Amino acid sequence: MIDNRKDKKVSMNRQPLSNSPFFAMRKNNVKWPTIRKAYMDDNNVENLKNYVTSKGRSIVFLDGQYLTKLNRYAGKAPEERAVFWEFMVKEKDIKGGLFLLCWLGNFHNGCIFHASPQFPQVQCWYEALGYEQANNIFEKHAFKIYKEVVNIVHNGQPIIDNEVKDFISTGDNLLRFS
Helix, strand or coil: CCCCHHCCCCCHCCCCCCCCCCCCCHHCCCCCCCCEECCCCHHHHHHHHHHHHHCCCEEEEEEEEEEECCCHHHCCCEEEEEECEEEEEEECCCCCCCEEEEEEEEECCCCEEEEECCCCCHHHHHHHHHHHHHHHHHHHHHHHHHHHHHEEECCCCCCHHHHHHHHHHHHHHEEEEE
């Protein structure tokens, strides 16, 4: 594998994730697709909370506000709704769970999603399973959470954004054949 970072002056945040089953399709757009034109409201946040806290998946769910500079481009106030949760995922034949830290925030153009494995707990997974297998487990479960979040913030209506549709369709195909 060639490490392009040594030969090109490209932002670290724009390096292609060619080894990532879910993000390779996004080339150098290495972030979760923005959930455009779908926003959190009281009803879907309650549905999200129920999803997150059911079956012992989460012991943390925070609902509040954050300040974003993204709204300045649309001339809107910087305060927006955001939720944060800790989500335990399990993998068949592996004892224990991995906690993913998830954040969802509104902004003028929709919702932004982030997910990350809890550190230093993920280090145990890297040491026991190897970096690649542990990351594949993390990505698979983070994708499942993202897909559910997209459905919840769309309030059962069809997904509006083609980029999100394509990402979910590709991810579903990866899950089907794994």
